[in-house]
Amino acid sequence: MSESFLAVLKAILDTLVLDEPVAMQPHLIDWRKRHEGQALAIALPGSTEAVAAIVSLCGRHRVPIYPQGGNTSVCGGSVPDASGSGIVVNLRRMNRILSVDPRDNAMLVQAGCVLANVQEAALAADRLFPMSLGAEGSCQIGGNIATNAGGTAVVRYGNMRDLVLGIEAVLPDGTIWNGLRTLRKNNSGYDLKNLFIGSEGTLGIVTAAALKLFPRPRHSVTALIAVGSIETAAALAQALQTEFPGAVSAVELISESELALVVRHIPGTAHPLASEAPWYVLVEIAGAEGEAVVCDRLTAILEEPMAAGSVTDATIATSERQRQQLWHLRHNVTEANVREGLGLTHDIAVPPARIPQFVHRAEAALASAFPQAVPVVVGHLGDGNLHYIAMFSHADWGAMADKPGATRAVGHLLYDIAADLGGTFSAEHGIGSIHLGEMSRYKPPVELLLMQRIKGLLDPDELMNPGRVLPR
Ligand SMILES: Cc1cc2nc3c(=O)[nH]c(=O)nc-3n(C[C@H](O)[C@H](O)[C@H](O)COP(=O)(O)OP(=O)(O)OC[C@H]3O[C@@H](n4cnc5c(N)ncnc54)[C@H](O)[C@@H]3O)c2cc1C
Known part of the structure; x- marks a missing residue:
């Protein structure tokens, strides 16, 4: 099957296909080198129509699809699983700024645009696109939308959900949905774009976006x-x-x-x-x-x-x-933490006024259960969002007998405190493949059921980013 599938995939117009191991490798391992998978091939479409053709082909052959942007996910969301049965669809060739309109304070971009390039294009028109985060030189707008990224400017401008006016997406059956509106108000029924924002590639592939711009602070x-x-x-x-x-x-x-x-x-x-x-x-x-x-x-x-x-x-x-x-x-x-040791990162949020309570309780709990771990904290204080890192030296981590067990235990320790304070175990990084257990543990059953029903409706064959976001 895979040979005939690959031959048809390679024949799709405006699509590059990588299937040599060396060329595929950077797409199979994440930025922090914590998650690695396998794939039949990496598809690099150059247009929305090419994405739709790829998705339709995968549907016919029952081949799983792993959408990928800049591959900067910190929760194992951007690389395929180890089965090697699917393909990665990376959007990096779809990197055109389609238009910038300072009068409407809006811009249209393809999903593969790197965030820093979008910021620059806005500045060139004397406007601000405020999304800003450490990975902005590599992450793509499609990835920012798929993860509902946060970053340092949320306190004033909101997260990605607040910055998107419209999207274009290819649905799991290959249908192209063009929702690229630049309206500020539109109450004509359900707001479908919000289904895709934060869906981490499980409901479709975002191919373009209409983004909100702001006057540039003087x-x-x-x-x-x-x-x-x-x-x-x-x-x-x-x-x-x-x-x-x-x-x-x-x-x-x-x-x-x-x-x-x-x-x-x-x-x-x-x-x-x-x-x-x-x-x-x-x-x-x-x-x-x-x-x-x-x-x-x-x-x-x-x-x-x-x-x-x-x-x-x-x-x-x-x-x-x-x-x-x-x-x-x-x-x-993040770069410094990667070089220091093995940092277990916890992307928690609590109501902002409860940050001190979280910090004190977390410090005491960590010191008692894992005295060898150093608490390293960075975060978006204005949003009540901390990246609470339990930093182990390589030697201490190497000596840990049950690493998955320790990872889970530290997580539960900190997430239980966040939950008790009315918070969440995932503020801005998403679920990916590493937080499926937390989804089962902390997400209210009704919310999980609704999410599963939406997934079943749009992607009944579970081919779109399988094994992400929703526990089975
Ligand atoms: C140094 C560093 C700093 C970071 N700082 C922050 C921060 O401050 N705030 C924050 O929120 N995040 C932060 N992150 C993580 C953050 O989620 C990503 O950087 C970014 O939003 C992901 O974009 P990406 O293009 O790299 O997507 P990827 O990592 O490639 O993919 C992420 C997820 O989105 C899906 N996806 C990607 N593109 C598409 C698409 N076109 N259509 C559908 N699904 C798609 C993937 O399947 C995957 O599930 C940081 C990461 C790093 C490495």
């Missing part, structure tokens, strides 16, 4: 503030949002344990402050107000906590270069 001020406690960090996040309504573009949290790893592993970085503190808040305030005015108000806000000793130090970037340097530290945490 001024921005970036500061790194050292604080003595997680309570001060949370209170500061609140105060800044109250003081600069609508202008806080990012409020990020970094633990000293995380900053130290970045400085240790990322060449050209240095500790940005004279003294260390347990926590740092990276804030960006952007809007119409001039930088001097914002800096003065920020300094005034920090005066009292500095006098009281709860804020211990701060630096405000005085040039674009310094601003970039501060963001460079934040954007390189």
